[in-house]
Amino acid sequence: MERKRWFVFVLAFAMLLAGALVGCGGKANNEQAEATVTPIPTAVVPEKPTYKVARGTVTDEVQFTGRIAAVTEQELFFRVDGMVAKVNVQQGDKVKKGDVLAELEDSDLLNQIAQAKVDLEQAQLQLKNAEETTADAKAQAEINLAIAQLRLAQAQAQDPAPALKIAEVNREKAQIAVQLAQNAYDRRAGMDPAGVGGSGQAQQLQQATLDYQIAQAQYDQALQAQKAHDLDIQILQQDVKSAQLALAKSSGTVDPVLSQQVAKAQLVLDRLNGQLADAQIVAPFDGDVTMVGIYAGRSTTAYRPAIDVAAPGALEISAELTSDTMQKLSIGQPADIVIVNYPTKEFHGSIRRLPYPYGSGGSNTSGTADEDRSTRVSIDDADVTLEKGALVRVTVILQKKDNVLWLPPAAIRTFQGNDFVLVQEGAGQRRIPVKLGIKNADRVEIVDGLKEGQVVVGP
Numbered sequence: 001m002e003r004k005r006w007f008v009f010v011l012a013f014a015m016l017l018a019g020a021l022v023g024c025g026g027k028a029n030n031e032q033a034e035a036t037v038t039p040i041p042t043a044v045v046p047e048k049p050t051y052k053v054a055r056g057t058v059t060d061e062v063q064f065t066g067r068i069a070a071v072t073e074q075e076l077f078f079r080v081d082g083m084v085a086k087v088n089v090q091q092g093d094k095v096k097k098g099d100v101l102a103e104l105e106d107s108d109l110l111n112q113i114a115q116a117k118v119d120l121e122q123a124q125l126q127l128k129n130a131e132e133t134t135a136d137a138k139a140q141a142e143i144n145l146a147i148a149q150l151r152l153a154q155a156q157a158q159d160p161a162p163a164l165k166i167a168e169v170n171r172e173k174a175q176i177a178v179q180l181a182q183n184a185y186d187r188r189a190g191m192d193p194a195g196v197g198g199s200g201q202a203q204q205l206q207q208a209t210l211d212y213q214i215a216q217a218q219y220d221q222a223l224q225a226q227k228a229h230d231l232d233i234q235i236l237q238q239d240v241k242s243a244q245l246a247l248a249k250s251s252g253t254v255d256p257v258l259s260q261q262v263a264k265a266q267l268v269l270d271r272l273n274g275q276l277a278d279a280q281i282v283a284p285f286d287g288d289v290t291m292v293g294i295y296a297g298r299s300t301t302a303y304r305p306a307i308d309v310a311a312p313g314a315l316e317i318s319a320e321l322t323s324d325t326m327q328k329l330s331i332g333q334p335a336d337i338v339i340v341n342y343p344t345k346e347f348h349g350s351i352r353r354l355p356y357p358y359g360s361g362g363s364n365t366s367g368t369a370d371e372d373r374s375t376r377v378s379i380d381d382a383d384v385t386l387e388k389g390a391l392v393r394v395t396v397i398l399q400k401k402d403n404v405l406w407l408p409p410a411a412i413r414t415f416q417g418n419d420f421v422l423v424q425e426g427a428g429q430r431r432i433p434v435k436l437g438i439k440n441a442d443r444v445e446i447v448d449g450l451k452e453g454q455v456v457v458g459p
Contacts, residue, residue: 049458050424051411058406058445060399060438062328066319066377068339068390070310072285073318077306078104079278084294089307091292095283101307102294104279113272120265127258138250145243152236160225167215167222174208174215181208278302287311290388315386316352317377317394326358326375333396335377340391351396352378399438405446411456412436412444424455 082104089101185205189196196202291308294300317337321329329351337347353359353376377394379386412434413420419436422429437445450456 049410051407051456051458053405053407053446053450053452053454053456055403055405055452056443057400057402058404058438058443059397059401059440061440062325062396062398064319064321064325064394066317066375066392066394068315068386068388068392069318069374070287070290070312070388071314071316071376072287072311073290073308074284074310075305075308076101076281076284077303078102078281078300080104080275080302081300082106082279083299084296087292087294087296089289089292091289093289095287095289095309097283097285099283100280101283101289101309102281104300106276106279109272109276109279113269113276116265116269116272120262120269123258123261123265127254127262130254130258134250134254138247141243141247141250145240145247148236148239148243152233152240155229155232155236158229160222160229164219164222164226167219171212171215171219174212177208178205178212181205281307283309285309285311310388315388316379317349317392318374319377319394320373321375323358326354328398329354329358329375329396331359333398336395336397337377337379338393338395339386340393341387347379348381349377349379349394352376401438401445404437405450405452406443407446407450407456408442409439409444411458413459421450422457423450424457429457 084102085105086103087101088099088103089095095101181201181204185196185199185201188199188201192199287309289307290310292306293304294306300306331351331354333351335349335351337349338345339347353374355373355375407421411421413422418433420431420433423432432449434449435447437447439445
């Protein structure tokens, strides 16, 4: 029922609409409709801003942000890629120089180091034994030489020459006694040839002859002893020379191969220890851990900042600046500082350090992983408690001019590299080229082209 009512309503509405259209068409045929003119509104011309040339102070300055940091602060990192095995510290912990702060997985490396230590100990033991053997041989050779020299000296001290001289004198005395006895015997024989044989002169001659023979034998014996002594001296001299040669040989160096083996084993161990050091982060000084960016069980890459350690004591501002900014700065430049936590108060300081090559700070070898690229600003008169990591804004005035003409940067126009302004003159405007000086975000120095009080029309 409702659907039928809806259909009748729509049909009636359609018939009424058709009748209205027919009526309009008839009127259009009988009467000429008059067109209604719609007026076009006048376009609103926006009023352009104007600026008055003023006189005052214009500065050229650099502004940048930084954070409060310790004067001595260092980013630490692994020097090799790997999986983090241990992180021994947390942010805020105090550490001592030499503390191992974190380690990579290095079980295989530790095994290699243990084996390298064994190899080094074996090589050192072999070298030590060889050195001791050489030292013992040298000591024995020195003893043998000393003994040979003593024996030679002893033999030289036992000179048989005096005994030979005594024997020679005794022989001569015996010979004289024989001659005297012979003369006595001859005189008796001349007086009593028959009785000389049993006389005392005959007995004396016989005794003198025997004494001479004994003296001659003693002399011969002493002469033989002299010759034997000379031969003994020659033998002992040769023994000394032989002992000297033995000592010279024992004084030679140990087999160089053994020393080379020790050096090689030491190099292997040093290389492995170096690899172990690369897989560890060690505190470079006493201080506080200010950042930990690694976790046990996660991989990390070489030279990626992992842990920051700051030495206790004085604080300053650390900022990472672009090359363009650092080129404008120099060591010792004054700086105005605003700490975000104290925005209404301004502090003062100076540029303390710029990284190489803009200053002498950080590493002097550009591009190394250890290079500290931060710019450091000292804070001279901070009378508030500074917090590490607090954000600050730093302003460094590069140049300042007082009592100069200036306009805001919005008033300056540029076309094809030439600067100009439009000066309001009565109802018109005149284009005037200008020469600009120093500028900042608020003011531009007008060096030439305008006068104080002139009104400039903005773009």
